[in-house]
Amino acid sequence: MENEKLSLPNYTIPEDLQNVVAITTLDRLYNWGRRSSVWPLMFGLACCAIEMIAAQTARYDMARFGMEVMRPTPRQADMMLVSGTVTKKMLPSIIRLYNQMPEPKYVVAMGACASSGGPFKEGYNVVAGIDKFLPVDVYIPGCPPTPQALIAGMIKLQEKIDKQSIKHVTWYNKEKKDGNYVPMPILGPDLIDVRRNAEIRDVAAAKESA
Amino acid sequence: MATPVLTQTVDLAARFPGKVSADARPGYAGIIVNKENLVEVATAVRDEFGFDLLTAVTGVDYIAENKMEVVYHAYKTTGGAGLVFRVQVERVDPIEVPSLINIWPGVDFQEREAWDLYGIKFTGHPDLRRILMWEGFEGHPLRKDWKEPFFEEEVKPFKSRWPDGQHTFAENKNPFRDNLNFPKDFDPEKYVVDKEEDLYMSLERDTTKDVEGNMKTDHIVVNMGPHHPSTHGVLRVAVQLDGETIIGLKPVMGYLHRNHDKIGERNTYLQNIPYTDRLDYFNSMSNNFGYVTTVEKLMKIPVAERAEYIRVIMAELSRIQNHLIFIGMLMNDLGTMYTPSLYAFEERELVLDIFEAVSGARMMCNYFRFGGVVRDIPDFAMQKIKDLVFERLPAKTDEMERFLNENEILVARLKGIHVLNAEDAIKYSVTGPVLRATGVPYDLRRADPYSIYDRFDFDVAVRQNGDMMDNYLIRFDEIRQSLRILEQAIKQIPQGPINSQKAAYQVRVPAGEAYGRIESPKGELAFYIVSNGKPNAYRYHVRPASFVNLTAVESMCKGSKIADFVALLAMLDIVMGELDR
């Protein structure tokens, strides 16, 4: 967002809120600060990661959006760019990384694979979309999304950040502190989502024996 | 190309009467070895017949004949045709075949893969664990009677798509509403999680230091990856460290195992082409090349003359950009953060522009078809190819060399580190630039020419020391040679049709087997395809260069420092899409 816009809150402020007008501008300031420094987790999964790298290089230069600071450690990252096929074997690591990221955190599913499993959906070792486990904020179709398409997706994410309000965001809510914690799946005979243990047991029991 | 091994067959049959027999199935070549005599015959194949390089080991499940087969492809590093030999065993568990790891240590990972995906036990293999899937996974997925959770039909196209193709998510057809499948009466709460003790036990320990008099240091095990900025994707390695020195190391892969083989056996032949793009995703053009040449071998069709040249042009451009990226990434891992890789990516973008103009996509080109290519090179793209080949790329390669080659820090980090000698390299079935850097002039474009490479005048780039520095420099040599090939190809390219076949979405592939290999930028990329005359491949196997080259990693880095290991991974030029498939 251009800096000038920041100081021009064109909200029509309801009468009863007139004296808290600072909050709306604070929202803008807050969101402007966050949207312009979305630090991605340095984390590549598959082919899409190469386009992600390409988007960081000179021709596309994501630094223009304040997104060039790829952090290898999840503790300093704001956004997880799931760039590629999520396999069952890899999933526990991804969930662990996600749980280590501090709030506010965003997940962007880059490419067909991360969104739904993509061309490899039918594969026995492929998770049918990271949204089965993590809350995805933006889906970017494409296989791979070109760097420009990725940047277009990032702009969508920025738009989403713009719409958030400091009053409603969950991460300052004391009761929901652990709201986004995802329990680690286990690698058993197949991927075990521990939240669904009972269901897995029931279906497996009802299964016809082979 | 199905019969170049015939002479050897005769020899072997005479040498081992009663122990081997010729493969009589139509379309097949090579010999069948009795299981009991496998080690004996294999030793003779290596020592007496001189097939020192065992490139591929893979299983095939002939469920109708109730047979499990292991196919071996052996070649000579001096060039020439190869030898196919195979073992057939009853398809009753436990399926056991003697391991050849003592003859060709390079079979290590490939045998583990066959165990993982086919459940073939290689007796005598010291570390037979699952490699692509995890320990504890249920079943051996490449067996023909094993069905994945989202299984819909044996082969594509699926009937539910047309004429009554109501859109449904695959999830809705699965009882778990997810890509999951559990054995009957499975109880997740009682499941004992595998602690990967086997992996850690397999790491080598150095006990000699513990004798009295020496300072005792505890060994520690460090897990690098699968999320690690310098493992080039999602590779994981478990390292046993003594201080900073590596004493044992095991790569753990499969974090990007996308079931390429299984999906490939459901796909029609044509549908596999875009999937091959996603193997070594830096070089989709080379992958296409390897796959279509293999299928063309089976189909016995010629390739249009102009298309041959276009293919070579694309493959060599691909090699150049791959090597440039290699240099950039190696520098990243050495700590020269970003500048060289930014320079490299700039040239790569220009090459990708060409790919985009001819094929429509930057990375996943899907450009080759059986008998030719999809479309001709448009004029403006041809002009750009000329511009790059004759002007820009030579200049930029020089610039890159000026930029880096004499840098003292770089030289200190590369020279004399991780030396691989020629003997070991061959032993571990290493191919590609890594092999050539050890002094073995083995380049498939010369050793076993495919396509039209025999028409071009170029040298096989060779370096002698086999250390990191040579591995780095040989990439520049190869770029230069590729430019030479490109110059000739651009000058010679004839006019004419770009495909010898009519465009058809279904191709007829006669029954038989074919093993086609090309010199991809990372090494030998080969496809092993078994056809039974149906529209889908019966067995579709990729022999990726990265995967096999990685076999040598343990012996290469023993005794060196952990910081150098990062550079070693870059040097092997692995790419996970191809490694894990």
Add this chain to the structure above:
Amino acid sequence: MYGKGILKGLSVTWKRFWDTYTDDISWMLRGKKRYNSDEGIRHRSSKDTKGIFTVQYPEEQLIVPEEFRYVPFLVYDEGADGKKEVRCTSCGICAKVCPPQCIWIVRTNDPSTGRPVPVPTDFFVDMDICMNCGFCAEYCPFDAIKMDHDFDIASYQRNVYNLEKLMKPASYYAGIRPENYTREEEARKAKEAAKAAKAEANAAAA
């Protein structure tokens, strides 16, 4: 001398740093626009590019070649009174050839005769499975499905496109792929002319 190689390398970076300005200045002196102009973007993608290489998406966009492909769309011809005549005959070839099998087609049956009619009742493409391979466009015998240039399709949910969302007019297609469009139109006209000539000959013979 230790450090000579490093200095040599630095000379390269220095030159590239310097180039960043020389190119900009020379364009300025010649009174031409290096940024936000097609000519400038083309120059930056050519062999002569040096200096700033960045294409400032979204303010400027790379000029994609005609063959560029992203996701498929269905072409419709604008009939009389603005009716959308979709070219697809629901022959099913694209659904059969699609490698990840992400095309679903519902064929229409004529209620009176029960025979299929050549328009799809519905058509789905799961954009989050599509691998952008272009096979559907390549093998469609009716030039009914084509690959789009529009890549700005990121959204906040899964993307399954139905017939309505897939349809784009032929004029749009002609805009993004002029050469292909002209070639196909010519082929189509030639085919129709041949058909008409044949019909005429038949009529004359009868």
